[in-house]
Amino acid sequence: MSSADSSATTSASSASTENRSITAQASNINMSELPQLQGKATVVMTVKGQPITIEVDGENAPITAGNFVDLVRRGVYDGLVFHRVVKEPQPFVAQGGDPQGKDPDFPVQRLGTGSFVDPDTQQPRYIPLEIKPEGASEPVYSKTLKQARISEPPVLSHDRGAMAMARSQMPDSASAQFYFALADIKFLDGDYAVFGYVRDGMDVVDAIQQGDRIDSARIIEGEDNLKS
Numbered sequence: 001m002s003s004a005d006s007s008a009t010t011s012a013s014s015a016s017t018e019n020r021s022i023t024a025q026a027s028n029i030n031m032s033e034l035p036q037l038q039g040k041a042t043v044v045m046t047v048k049g050q051p052i053t054i055e056v057d058g059e060n061a062p063i064t065a066g067n068f069v070d071l072v073r074r075g076v077y078d079g080l081v082f083h084r085v086v087k088e089p090q091p092f093v094a095q096g097g098d099p100q101g102k103d104p105d106f107p108v109q110r111l112g113t114g115s116f117v118d119p120d121t122q123q124p125r126y127i128p129l130e131i132k133p134e135g136a137s138e139p140v141y142s143k144t145l146k147q148a149r150i151s152e153p154p155v156l157s158h159d160r161g162a163m164a165m166a167r168s169q170m171p172d173s174a175s176a177q178f179y180f181a182l183a184d185i186k187f188l189d190g191d192y193a194v195f196g197y198v199r200d201g202m203d204v205v206d207a208i209q210q211g212d213r214i215d216s217a218r219i220i221e222g223e224d225n226l227k228s
Contacts, residue, residue: 040056056196067174081098092182129192131145132156
């Protein structure tokens with residue numbers, strides 16, 4: 001689920017420059033410095049006045065879940081746009097979370113390449129690809145399961161209602177953008193990091209249209225499990 005591919009107006013040269021920048025940043029990831037969710041948390045995301053209740057799973061995806069919950073706590077997602085919604089020819093994904101969408105004048109068609117910039121370091125924050133195979137005690141990092149030559153399926157699969165991180169072609173390029181699975185899309189299993197599931201409000205997710213904004217996202221349970 002490429003965050004870069006959704007911007008049709010990005011030129012090849014600028015995309016190449018961005019990819020080199022992401023690669024340089026991602027190669028310096030220190031996982032010990034990233035937020036981690038030690039357990040589970042519940043987040044309520046409101047879209048067009050309607051709530052979506054999400055169970056965030058730090059037991060099986062501690063860094064991916066911790067990153068998301070930390071961004072929720074910071075208010076990063078409030079007001080951001082669902083810039084890519086694919087429902088035809090069959091339901092696929094609703095993708096949002098590009099921080100560039102905070103600017104109401106930023107063209108929706110140009111969203112899909114933005115990352116969260118840490119106000120403390122003034123640098124983009126990227127997280128490693130994190131996928132835990134069934135039967136494993138720890139997740140696999142920075143590789144798809146195929147690259148790691150693991151045949152077992154992931155614990156967290158792309159069932160309808162799954163929430164996962166969008167990224168570019170580089171495994172460690174996820175930052176803030178996420179997507180909801182609008183159907184079972186298990187062909188993405190092992191390639192992208194699922195970190196939670198919609199537990200209530202899937203009808204609200206199904207109704208999301210491209211250009212809709214997130215009213216707010218709030219942690220209602222499990223914030224104490226966030227370690228940063």
